[in-house]
Amino acid sequence: MLPDQLTRRAMYDLVWSKPMTKIAAELGISDVALKKICDRHRIPTPGRGYWARKESGQPVKQVRFYATADPADEQIVIHGPPAPRSPAVREAIEDHRKRHVVRPSRPKPIEFEPVEPVRIIHPSIARTAQALRRAKPGPDGAVSASGEGECGIEVGITSVERVIRILDALARALEARDLALHAEGRLMRTGIGRDTLTFALIERTETRPHIPTDAELAEEERRLRRNERNARLGLWEYGQKRAYPETDTMRTGELGIRITDQYVTGARRVWKDGKTQRLENLIEEIADGMLLYLAGVKARREEHERWQQEWRLQEQRRALARAREEREKRRQEFVGRLAAAAAEISQLEGFLERMQPKRPGCPGEVARMLAWAESRIRVLQASLEPQGVAAALAEQKLFPEADDLADPPRDGADPA
Template sequence: MKRTFSRQELYDLVWSTPIATLAKQFDISDRGLAKTCLRYHIPVPSRGYWAKIEAGQQPTKTPLWKLENPALEPVHIGGHKPAVNPYVAFATQKAAEAVEQSKVERKVERKQADTAKESSSKTPVVLEPVRRPHASISGLVTALRSAKADDHGEVSVPGIRIHKSSVTRVISVLHHLVIALESRNVVVDCSDKGIEAAVPPDDVRFEISESRSREQHKPTPAEQKKHDDHERRREAAQRRGQWLYPEKFWQEYDYIYSGKLTFEILNWADGARKRWGDGKHQSLESMLDAITDGVVFHLAYDKARREEREEQERRRQHMAHRRELHKKRQEREAKRLAFLRQLADYQKEAADLRATIAESGSSLQHAGPEYLKMIAWAEQRLAHLEAQNRIDVLTSHLVNENLFPDIDDLADPEGDPPPPKYSWGD
């Protein structure tokens, strides 16, 4: 059974066959098929629709909405993998190669330093507090330590949002991450925009956050007493015909911080992991190598995409230059033809004038003044034409117009460029 449909085709299918039955034909779950319909804005029958059909009723169908988004046509059911952009695939391959090279270099460094082998244990790694953080994050550390916590205990600076109790741990993670990145020739910079890791001119932004949950606040006895006292005062004021505004003595929700940190890269790269976090068996500290590889992957990906864009722009400019040369050669060719035509016209006109003047010689004794003036004008015109046809005059004109230069600046060693491709609507 085919797996690619138009929205109308899939709509007709789900309203003619129960989703559970249809899903089996596609070898996917009925929930998966329902999610696909939801993704493509295709309404599906309610649970009671087929019961009404079996009872002989004619329940109302929800109509298919018309959409203008071409991305929602066609619909792909399960297992379908759309074509990969070759430029994206190229960048992904280059990034993967860079990460693999980084891993090889790291293993060599560890071997040379006679360090212990990578532990296969799932015991979380604990880093000691850092007294003197790396210089590249010293400003961020100062801002983090001096940041004022909000009512929930959260401290926030560009690139970091955590509970105040996690400040020391985050500083330690950042310090060791910067050192690991520095060994891969990646520099870290902190600014008002956030935290960036860069191999100039390419950079990626990342942030560290702490997960939290929201719970309904349960007032303390002191808060409850303040509330009750205020309500009694309000009731007494109402009896006196006065109005006392209500007040809140506690916040509606409490935010409970889990202590679990998440490192997230904010750049986009196809096929790349972007997020690492504390888990049941692993801590952020134990994943510093993986995080470093992730940053290297994103940087290499961006570099490959940038270099490809630059190469495309270079090719575009090169082709534009070739087409401009071609245009100028065509214009020069038109001038050459015009020059030759004018030269031929002058020579033909001069020959005609010579013949006319020669034939008029026997008639001049009997000619009137108008005829004599015409012959005189013809002789002047002939002199002008002969002057235009002199080699020195022709050569001067050719040089001034640069029609046949010794060194041709308009020559294209690649020949004439192909015609430009136009898309519909151009």
């Protein structure tokens, strides 16, 4: 006997029509296996006590049915021994077999007209062209050229010759404007002097639900049956994955060029295929756009340099102000020491003048004190001599002829 097949909707209607123990018995499986099937196919089921409350007349709530995006969830295959079935179960199974849901075909990527291969390739992209033509496509049908001296391209195998033609035309258009295309492994670069920009050629991709093949569905069914058998034996496996991916990444063949850095306000940085235009027809516009973009990069750099220069000037002025403040303190201390010396001379001279009449008969200690006072006056007077003061001032740079701590003049202003 063939295994029973139902749709998710049919199974949903069954499990909400009567207790799952009765439905499981009619299908020839256990109620635990039926619950696992419903969970695996994301079918809501009645909770514990639902049927008891319903039979007693209490209000109950039925969980709403929702469709899923995965076609594999729509097919439910039940393997069980032959058993008598109720009319409702037989009707649901027969209805499914009559209508038998047909899986949709795999979506195809957008097709572009074939492109004649470029024979004479611009030297800046020759290594990229060689790598793309020799590359073997990966699982998603993409090839890449992102090694040393290559342009950082990853596109579908069917777009290779079109990409080479676009890169060749762009390299020649940039060369006509005195710009060079530099392949740098993961990106491309062009520039004028110190001002550069990086850009990339990219292909738009789409993520679509994976449509499993018959072989994948059979493998998934075998995996589920193996898990059920292991569960009955108390063997649990963790980290298992479905036999096929949830989604596929589709290469659309739609290409675009994007400037990837040096954001310039108001300048265009993306060119791509559209409904009525192709990237090949935008090459001259792209080259002109990059030239304009570089002018914006230059203006941005010059503005940044002006800002840096002004910041450095302000920092210099602040440092000079701190140095002048420190010098002013040292000036005050220097003049204060000279004033203190002059005041001390006046005090000592007044003292000696007062003691002079009594000096002939003074004891030895007093005489020696007076002699010291006279010596002290000579030392202090020597420290106030203009030549000595000038030498000390020059050494400490307190009053230089050319003030090296004066603020620098601003651009266009005469120095004070």
